[in-house]
Amino acid sequence: MRGPARTRTNLLLLAALLFGQLLLMSGSARDDAGTSALENGLARVSRPVSGATRALFGGMAGFLGFWRDLGTARKENVRLKSELGRVRADLERFREQSLENQRLRRLLGMREDLAPRSVAASVVTTHLTAQTRMCVLDGGTESGIRPDQAVVGWGGAVGRVVAADRGFAKVRLLTDPNSGVAGIVQRSRAAGMVLGRGDGSLEMLYVPKYAEVVIGDRVVTSGLDGVFPRGFGVGRVTLVSDVAGATKAIRLEPEVDFRSLEEVLVLLQPTGGAVLAPPEGEAGR
Secondary structure: OHHHHHHHHHHHHHHHHHHHHHHHHHHHOEOOOOOEHHHHHHHHHHHHHHHHHHHHHHHHHHHHHHHHHHHHHHHHHHHHHHHHHHHHHHHHHHHHHHHHHHHHHHHHHHHHHOOOOEEEEEEEEEEEOOOOEEEEEOOOHHHOOOOOOEEEEOOEEEEEEEEEOOOOEEEEEOOOOOOEEEEEEOOOOOEEEEEEOOOOOEEEEOOEOOOOOOOOOEEEEOOOOOOOOEOOEEEEEEEEEEOOOOEEEEEEEEOOOHHHOOEEEEEOOOOOOEOOOOOHHHOOO
């Protein structure tokens, strides 16, 4: 029995070798493009796998690229916002400098025309209450500022110096209840005393009842108080009424906006000198 079994085994082995040889021969046969059948078969088998692999890696690369671009865009957005903030800050600073230059040029023109002997100073702080209305200037005795000197701004009279140190001076504003300045109605020449009311307005006292005063009249300094020269704006008449006695009750709105006061002139010239008032159309600017 061993002989036939061994023979079958040898035949099967021979057949397998022949089949393998045929496969190798057919695989080594090349087509017109120079590619063997084996290579073509392997290519057909591996094509779906390689396509899926390329698609997978391509998707991953695209996903990573998207996140990389998104991170770059976020950083660029933060940078642009920061740059925009700096530009806006610079713009606001330039605008503020432009406004300050306009105020200083206007104050310089006022100094040349109305108060040649004066010292310019900036308002450091203001204290506005019903009982006290003061401001502090950044100039003092080193600049020639002394108590009882008149202080003016664009638009007219501001107040008088009540205290001065080397580097600062305290000014009582016209609207302070303890202030007072001699005034005159520019149109009718009716004279009186202007006092602060503590609420931001002014009142003019001691004006005779027969004096002609109407709403809208402009009141300027008369120079009779020995502190302010003549002609600086004080306020506009907003109310005229008759009261018991021989005088009128007159309410004024100050020409100077004390809440936005930033630069002033402290007058160093002798008091009582004649000076021209700002032009009628520019007094309240």
